[in-house]
Amino acid sequence: MPVESVGEFEFASGESVPDLTLAYETYGEFDGSNAVLLCHALTGSHHVTDAGGRRTGDEAGTAGQARAWWGDVVGPGKAVDTREYYAVCVNVPGSCYGSSGPASEAPDGEPWGTRFPAVTVGDWTRAQRRLLDELGVGRLHAVVGGSVGGMNALDWAARYPDDVRRVAAIAAAARLDPQxxxxxxxxxxxxxxxxxxxxxxxxxxxxxxxxxxxxxxxxxxxxxxxxxxxxxxxxxxxxxxxxxxxxxxxxxxxxxxxxxxxxxxxxxxxxxxxxxxxxxxxxxxxxxAMDDYDLSAEYGSDAAALAAFEGEALLVSFTGDWHFTVEDSRTLREAFAEADAPAAHHVVESDHGHDAFLVEPESVGPPLRGFLAEGVDARTVRDEPEDDDGTGDHPERAPVHASLFPG
The missing domain is CATH 1.10.1740.110 (Rna Polymerase Sigma Factor; Chain: A)
Structure with a gap:
């Protein structure tokens, strides 16, 4: 059974559930300022690593996952070093790994099914904030997410700009393209x-x-x-x-x-x-939820959405990724710059496609470790270079016709 209730919760749709329950795991010890929130990808769960997390929620719900979703990046001695940081990962509302969602029980004792309220990325962020309040975690050292989890991390910078020092969005974007x-x-x-x-x-x-x-x-x-x-x-x-x-x-x-x-x-x-x-x-x-997300939607522009954020940001993109492209991260970096927030864009040469953020942890770990410790000036954060005219002499994005579909 889900271990933590955050009580009645109203979704962005205006609909409510009387008792929103959230499954989560924590790793490491909290010292008041070392919390790192990890935002999982689309079909991931709160189970991040096999490195001895304190598991809560419905353990049977995650048993079908072959392995933890980012075990090479989170754990003792790894990029998110759980000897130093207090890592928290929450299964998002709407999922099926212990948090309230369509498959969970409604007040009438039957599964919610499609009666469950529509869910947005903003709802995920607000639910995470509620759970962190229950855990006694205030300001976060960092929020880190990959893919749609990176959108979740960006939403933290816009929605709770005073609550997070550093945001890392890996293989993510401010919005999805029409394809x-x-x-x-x-x-x-x-x-x-x-x-x-x-x-x-x-x-x-x-x-x-x-x-x-x-x-x-x-x-x-x-x-x-x-x-x-x-x-x-x-x-x-x-x-x-x-x-x-x-x-x-x-x-x-x-x-x-x-x-x-x-x-x-x-x-x-x-x-x-x-x-x-x-x-x-x-x-x-x-x-x-992923399709609906648009960083600029409530603000008018991406830069306006980030205007109140006074922390630092790391954007990591992969040249072979046509789902969340290098250009998407470049655009985000420009938005952070316009908002006067220090940001670095770390480009990884890879032909693995969007899966690269999961299958190439050796490419993600070093820049993330440096960023968490030292911010955008870390030696391991290789920021995207700029040429003399300021337009950037950068790796090309992976155009769709060259990455998957014949032109």
Whole structure:
């Protein structure tokens, strides 16, 4: 059962739940000024590392995760050194790992389903603030997040500018572009058109889950997270062979004439694993929260949103990432500069795509460690250089046509 209640909570939609519960983990000891809030990515949880965190909430809810989501960056002696910092990670409202969401129990004893209020990234931030208050944590040393967790971190700088000294947004952006919005919309429609979705009321032992729709949605996600170069390296056009895992080929007899390729096997295998651990309604809720987020929405511009923030910011981007691009982080750096907040943009050469922030911890750890300790002037923070005309002689962003889809 979720361990911490923050009481009645009103969401940005105006709807409320009478008792919002949040699952979380903490690592290290709190000394009054060393708290680092970690914001997980879209389908992650409060379980960050296997390095001895104090786990709370529904432990069974995270059992399906193969491993902690950032275990090479958080822990003793690592970038977020839990011998020095008090690290906290909260499972966001709307998820399915112990915090209140569509799959959790409503006051009438039945699962909320789609009766659960719409959730925004701002709701995540406000819920985190409420939990930190319960834990006795006031001002944060830092907020660190990757992907949509990076959006969550940016929202802290805008919403609670006096409550955080340093913000690190890794492989993130101020908003999604139309192509990503379109792919997320297709993913949600894949779930909603599964005959087992039943309007989101599929809970109960006697009702099958919309696994096919959720699997297709996740496959779209995996394609978004990879680059064209990484897919070529991993799979090429190779056939997977008779013993390949997966095989969601349907009932098409003609399909057996053609090879079942390694890229198909990868997508099928990972989709099958994903549906065992995640909830279809939560996937729809969380992708909508990500799609809705726009740093400038309530302020008029990104710089205006950050105007009250007097801390420092680190932006880390990856050249092969077409989901949250180098240009997205560059734009954020300019917004911080306009707001007179010191910011550094650390660009990592990588062809792993968006997944790079998870699969290349050796690229994230050093700049993050330096930033937490010394701010943007840390030796390990290699800020994006500028050329004489001030426009920046920078690595090019990964254009979509060169990263995934043929032009």
């Amino acid at each position: 990503c919005l379109a792919l997320d919309a297709i993913a949600r429609r894949a779930i909603a058109t599964d005959p087992n979705w039943d309007g989101g009321d599929y809970y109960g032992d006697d009702h099958p889950d919309p696994d096919d729709g959720l699997a297709t949605a996740r496959q779209l996600g995996h394609v978004m997270y990879l680059s064209k170069a990484s897919m070529e390296r991993k799979f090429g056009r190779r056939a997977a062979g008779r013993d390949a895992r997966g095989g969601r080929r349907g009932d098409d007899p003609a399909g057996s004439f053609f090879p079942y390729r390694e890229v198909e096997s990868y997508l099928d295998y990972n989709a099958e694993r994903f549906v065992e651990r995640f909830d279809a309604n939560s996937y729809r809720y969380l992708t909508r």
